[in-house]
Amino acid sequence: MPRKLPGSMKVYRSIKRYLLFTAVVALTTAAPAWAARISDLQETSVWTQIAEYFSFSSPIAVQTLIGCSALGLLGGLLGCFLVLRRISLVGDALGHAILPGIGFSFMIIGAKSTLPLLAGAIVAGVLYSLVLGFVSRQRRVRPDSALGLTFTAFFGLGIVLLSYIQNSPTGSQAGLDKFLFGQAAAISMVDIKVSIILLVITALAIVALFKQLQVFSFDATFASSIGINTALYHYLMMVLFTLTIVISVQAVGVVLVVALLIIPPTTAHLLVDRLRSMLILSGFIGLLSGAIGSLFSYLYSGIPTGPMVVLASASIFAFALLFAPTSGAVPKLLRKRQRRRRTELENLLKSLLEFNRHRNVEDSTPIALDDYLRFSESDPDWTSRQIKRAQRAKLLLPGDKGDTLVLTDAALNSARRILRNHILWELYLDQYTDIAADHVHFDAERIEHVLTPDIISRLESILAGRTIGKTDPSRGNA
Amino acid sequence: MSFHDLFIAPLQFEWMLRGLLIAIFLNVSLGIIGSFLVLRRMALMGDAVSHAVLPGIVVAFLISNSRASLPLLIGATGVGFATTFLINGIKLSSKVKEDAAMGIVFTSMFALGVVLLNSFASHVDLDPDCVLYGDLLGVPSTTVWVMAVVTLAVVAGVILFYRQLQVTAFDGLFADGVGISSNWTHYIFMGVLAVILVIAFEAVGSILVVAMLIAPGATAYLWTDRLPPMLTGSAILGIIAGVLGLYISVWLNCSTAGAMVCVSFLLFLISLIASPKHGVVARWWRRRKLRRRILAENLLKELVRLNAREVAVSFERLIELTRLPVRRLQKGIMRLRQRGLIDRPEPESVRLTPDGEVEGMRILRYHRLWEAFLSSEIELPEDHLHRDAEEMEHLLTPEMEAQLAELLSDPDKDPHGSPIPPSSSN
Numbered sequence: 001m002p003r004k005l006p007g008s009m010k011v012y013r014s015i016k017r018y019l020l021f022t023a024v025v026a027l028t029t030a031a032p033a034w035a036a037r038i039s040d041l042q043e044t045s046v047w048t049q050i051a052e053y054f055s056f057s058s059p060i061a062v063q064t065l066i067g068c069s070a071l072g073l074l075g076g077l078l079g080c081f082l083v084l085r086r087i088s089l090v091g092d093a094l095g096h097a098i099l100p101g102i103g104f105s106f107m108i109i110g111a112k113s114t115l116p117l118l119a120g121a122i123v124a125g126v127l128y129s130l131v132l133g134f135v136s137r138q139r140r141v142r143p144d145s146a147l148g149l150t151f152t153a154f155f156g157l158g159i160v161l162l163s164y165i166q167n168s169p170t171g172s173q174a175g176l177d178k179f180l181f182g183q184a185a186a187i188s189m190v191d192i193k194v195s196i197i198l199l200v201i202t203a204l205a206i207v208a209l210f211k212q213l214q215v216f217s218f219d220a221t222f223a224s225s226i227g228i229n230t231a232l233y234h235y236l237m238m239v240l241f242t243l244t245i246v247i248s249v250q251a252v253g254v255v256l257v258v259a260l261l262i263i264p265p266t267t268a269h270l271l272v273d274r275l276r277s278m279l280i281l282s283g284f285i286g287l288l289s290g291a292i293g294s295l296f297s298y299l300y301s302g303i304p305t306g307p308m309v310v311l312a313s314a315s316i317f318a319f320a321l322l323f324a325p326t327s328g329a330v331p332k333l334l335r336k337r338q339r340r341r342r343t344e345l346e347n348l349l350k351s352l353l354e355f356n357r358h359r360n361v362e363d364s365t366p367i368a369l370d371d372y373l374r375f376s377e378s379d380p381d382w383t384s385r386q387i388k389r390a391q392r393a394k395l396l397l398p399g400d401k402g403d404t405l406v407l408t409d410a411a412l413n414s415a416r417r418i419l420r421n422h423i424l425w426e427l428y429l430d431q432y433t434d435i436a437a438d439h440v441h442f443d444a445e446r447i448e449h450v451l452t453p454d455i456i457s458r459l460e461s462i463l464a465g466r467t468i469g470k471t472d473p474s475r476g477n478a
Numbered sequence: 479m480s481f482h483d484l485f486i487a488p489l490q491f492e493w494m495l496r497g498l499l500i501a502i503f504l505n506v507s508l509g510i511i512g513s514f515l516v517l518r519r520m521a522l523m524g525d526a527v528s529h530a531v532l533p534g535i536v537v538a539f540l541i542s543n544s545r546a547s548l549p550l551l552i553g554a555t556g557v558g559f560a561t562t563f564l565i566n567g568i569k570l571s572s573k574v575k576e577d578a579a580m581g582i583v584f585t586s587m588f589a590l591g592v593v594l595l596n597s598f599a600s601h602v603d604l605d606p607d608c609v610l611y612g613d614l615l616g617v618p619s620t621t622v623w624v625m626a627v628v629t630l631a632v633v634a635g636v637i638l639f640y641r642q643l644q645v646t647a648f649d650g651l652f653a654d655g656v657g658i659s660s661n662w663t664h665y666i667f668m669g670v671l672a673v674i675l676v677i678a679f680e681a682v683g684s685i686l687v688v689a690m691l692i693a694p695g696a697t698a699y700l701w702t703d704r705l706p707p708m709l710t711g712s713a714i715l716g717i718i719a720g721v722l723g724l725y726i727s728v729w730l731n732c733s734t735a736g737a738m739v740c741v742s743f744l745l746f747l748i749s750l751i752a753s754p755k756h757g758v759v760a761r762w763w764r765r766r767k768l769r770r771r772i773l774a775e776n777l778l779k780e781l782v783r784l785n786a787r788e789v790a791v792s793f794e795r796l797i798e799l800t801r802l803p804v805r806r807l808q809k810g811i812m813r814l815r816q817r818g819l820i821d822r823p824e825p826e827s828v829r830l831t832p833d834g835e836v837e838g839m840r841i842l843r844y845h846r847l848w849e850a851f852l853s854s855e856i857e858l859p860e861d862h863l864h865r866d867a868e869e870m871e872h873l874l875t876p877e878m879e880a881q882l883a884e885l886l887s888d889p890d891k892d893p894h895g896s897p898i899p900p901s902s903s904n
Contacts, residue, residue: 083575083578086575086577086578087577088575088577088578088580088581089522089577089580089581091581092581092585096685135750138750138756138758139756140699140700140756141696141699141700141750142516142519142521142696143519144519144520144521144522145516145519145521145692145695145696147521147522148521148522148524148525148688148689148692149521149689149692149693149696149743149746150743152525152685152686152688152689152692152693152739152743153689153693153739153740153742153743153746155685155686155689155739156686156689156735156736156737156738156739156740156743157736157739157740158736159610159611159686159733159735159736159739160727160730160732160733160736160737160740161732162733163611163732163733163736164730164731164732167731167732180610181592255588255610255685256585256588256589256592258581258585259581259582259585259586259589262578262581262582262585263582263585263586266574266578266582269573269574270572270573270574300597302596302597303593303596303597304592304596306589306592307588307589307590307592307593307596308589308593310585310586310588310589311586311589311590311593314582314585314586314589317582317586321568321572321574324572327572327573329571329572332571
């Protein structure tokens, strides 16, 4: 019989499940849907533009594509270490915190040129790490408050500087607001060169220090106990994070830059377990989202690139969350449904067999449906549904007389096996645990469907010599 | 620039008065709600929700096509709720950890909001830059009334449900134990948070608002251990930051929200350094005092061991025994002389006064009593006793001494066989 949850609990669970489902679907579908809507407003069709983009005829498009892909790859590789160490939000904080550096260096230089702005951003990033370190060391300030407080303070200062520059007579043309949400078209050759150099350094560091980084990311305490200098690796990683964030800011903006570092690795982690494959997959997902984002930014130049890249990788993440073979929500749901159906079917066959034994006739005697329904305590609708499924599965055959059923050999075997499992388990609970005799039945009802052959053979050897058969503790006739 | 020019002159403008009202209302309600966020260690949840309500706000704007607050409120509050559900759902149903789940959900929602906003910028009366830092001085006067009502409601709600909020903020399990549902309190609290974040959005945007939530609470927490003064303090700190930030933004012609956050953080840093109980300076001062006391007590103990009541002990001998740097030793001896615990019969040697001997005996007694305790009760080997006792001798109190003496039935020898001096109170 199907196990019944209390009604309210059931409703609550299903609401929760559907809320989650719809939210994820909304997240996945919204991006393309809105994008389509926007394209209606444009003159040339999207496909022509896409074809144009991939003909690599426009040097700006090529530059954007290479830049965004390189940054995506970089973020995907490095982000693995951020995600595995569960400090994703430190990346977010670092992203926001470099804004005042950009503002200050603009105020000093008075123009927007890549290298000075990057230098300013790096100084701000380092300064931020120091401030965060100082504030986090105070025991009275909780870690989450410390993080939230410091990065918003830096960001606030950055906003003050930016708004001050923008409101001043010389600064209105600076285009510094591009740093907030990014504009991939603004990627220069210098940016690309820097990011490729950084990519090479990162790749070399990962290859050369793979063992150490692996141990360090999964278990820092263990790493330091076997003599790995964890502080060194921490700072090495922090420097690489800062550089990556700083170089990516141009393309995706300070507000959303962290998504570049956490979404691809988290997605990869859903799909694979080993660090090596996670790195490769995450790098690939990063590259893909970067490329998609740059394409969108080429198609809709009015919309900042950062959010586009984020939505591209979020869609991949949502897809993985739903359809990852082992941990995905949909495969999980399907597996659960399959299990439930098998259990229901097995329960029906068992009940039919019990009916025949109850009447003291041969196991394979045809069963009149009406008689059985009178005997069975379960809901008639449910029973007839199960019978139809069993007939489709060729487990039940119609008898000679009208409205009778015959259990096939396969069905008999399955029912006998379940019945035997049930009794074995009840016997085991009765003999080896302190569970009251009237409690063993309910537990056995569930376990009978999941006992594996090797557990059964172990149970048999434990219980060898005990009476097994029609005696069964819960019926009180042992 | 006189005081009048700086502070009074701007008040003649109606927008400035309105701005002040908004700054005060907003910061009071944000500060109070934020205190609970700080105590519940949910500061980053506040960050996530404030980012994530953006698409809700934009869609509500698109549908109602007005700045009227009700549809906005409902739309965005719904999205805020969905975000907490979504983060929780991802965390529970997959192996994604909470920080990554939070990071992914709020960046994605925020990105969605920005894209929506930019694609429909021409249809909505909403400036994309507003998302980042709001427009406090451009808020219509109807919103001021909404803010006033919400602020009053927050204050009234906190007073009415004070017990529930207090208990759940500090110990959710205990709250459940005494029959206050921490789950319900949590969801109602998240609802109120979402409403306030939406209302604050127009004025200060959705990123900087986090600082206004957390900073006053975290700052007040540095000054007090009790909830009522923390709430009041955080409201007052919020008002100071709001008003001062508003003035600064008017003087410099820069973002109001940004200026408020800077002032807020400055107040936090000042408190972190100067708070009498938990401040860096106060803690440093306490550590210094402890260090000095330990030095003095160690010197006295050493002098008692050397029987310096009768024989003067030379500096050289003390340096050799204690291995202290000369300067520290000199300073320690100078302070002991000032307290009249030792005197100096010759320039380079010291002798204990009667008071000094009593004090030194006390330390020696504590040291040996503790060694006896470790040896007989904890059964530590003999060569492990000394180091531990070296620290505990400075920390024992007369009550603990009495208890130890009673527990060990007033021993007269320590485990190494040296005599334990009698208690000074006898």
